[in-house]
Amino acid sequence: MTTANADTLAAAAKAASKGRGLPPVHLWNPPFCGDIDMRIARDGTWYYLGTPIGRAPMVKLFSSILKREGDCYFLVTPVEKVGIRVDDAPLLAVDVEATGHGRDQSLHFVTRTEDEVTAGPGHPIRVDRDGQGEPSPYVLVRSNLWALIDRKSFYRLVDLGCHETHEGDSWFGLWSDGAFFPVIPSSELP
Numbered sequence: 001m002t003t004a005n006a007d008t009l010a011a012a013a014k015a016a017s018k019g020r021g022l023p024p025v026h027l028w029n030p031p032f033c034g035d036i037d038m039r040i041a042r043d044g045t046w047y048y049l050g051t052p053i054g055r056a057p058m059v060k061l062f063s064s065i066l067k068r069e070g071d072c073y074f075l076v077t078p079v080e081k082v083g084i085r086v087d088d089a090p091l092l093a094v095d096v097e098a099t100g101h102g103r104d105q106s107l108h109f110v111t112r113t114e115d116e117v118t119a120g121p122g123h124p125i126r127v128d129r130d131g132q133g134e135p136s137p138y139v140l141v142r143s144n145l146w147a148l149i150d151r152k153s154f155y156r157l158v159d160l161g162c163h164e165t166h167e168g169d170s171w172f173g174l175w176s177d178g179a180f181f182p183v184i185p186s187s188e189l190p
Contacts, residue, residue, distance in 0.1 A: 025067045025076045026143055035083035038062075038075070042148065044092030044112045063113040066090055068144045091115060091147035093139055098160050105160065107176040109139050109147065117141050120177025125149075125157075127183045135183070158183075 039047045046053045046062060053059050067076045073086045093109040100106055107119045117123045119139050126146075128136045137149040137157070149157070161172050163186050170186035 022064050022142070025065055028067075028076050028078050028081075030076065030079050030081045032074075032081050032083070035085075036075075038082075038084040040073075040084070040086045040090050042088040044094075044148070060113045063091065063115075066145060088136070089138055089146045089148040091141050091145055093141075093147040093149045093153055096149070096153040096156055098156075102162065103175050103178070105175045107157070107160070107174065109141075109149070109153075111141060111147050115141050115147070117147075118177055119174075119179075119181065121179045124179070125174060125176070125181040127181075137183075 037049050041047065046059045053062075062075060065075050065077060067074045067081075068090070073084050073090055074081050075084060092112045094112050095110045097108045098105055099108070107125070109117050109119065111117075117139060119125050123140045125137065125139050128138070130136065135154070137154045138146040139149060141147045157174055161174050161183060163170055163172055164175075164180050164182075165171075166173065166180055166182045171180075171182035172184050172186050172189055173180055173182040175181075
């Protein structure tokens with residue numbers, strides 16, 4: 001893909017989303033045009049040809065035409081679909097705000113690309129743990145696109161957590177919009 005093609009994708013995303021929110025990428029099924037040298041790093045930085053994309057509006061436009069199919073990620077317009085690499089999650093949640101308390105709590109997330117979502121039954125929180133037990137927290141933002149929750153936001157979430165019985169076991173977790181999201185079994189906490 002040439003720089004001209006990247007500009008074409010950005011122009012199509014801008015035109016599709018102008019004044020109407022996110023474009024309907026779930027309805028677009030154009031032919032696959034190949035992979036491009038674009039990557040989203042674990043820290044949310046987007047790279048094109050190995051160079052960070054420094055223009056936040058360009059990254060926001062690309063994120064608006066991002067689509068996941070199986071374990072693969074694509075940038076999609078009505079006429080073109082190109083594959084990209086994603087190191088972990090395609091989005092990064094950089095802020096969280098809590099309203100209410102306990103079972104009446106709601107957790108509102110904002111991503112680096114300005115997506116906003118309230119965790120709940122349709123937007124679950126999950127915490128994966130690596131082989132050493134290190135947590136990686138995520139929130140589902142849209143259309144099977146998860147956001148890694150940044151460290152500072154995760155620490156704030158831990159302060160909001162509580163112990164509940166979930167599926168017969170005691171868990172430390174989070175309430176949001178009437179749903180409980182288990183983080184770690186209570187027995188594994190010091």
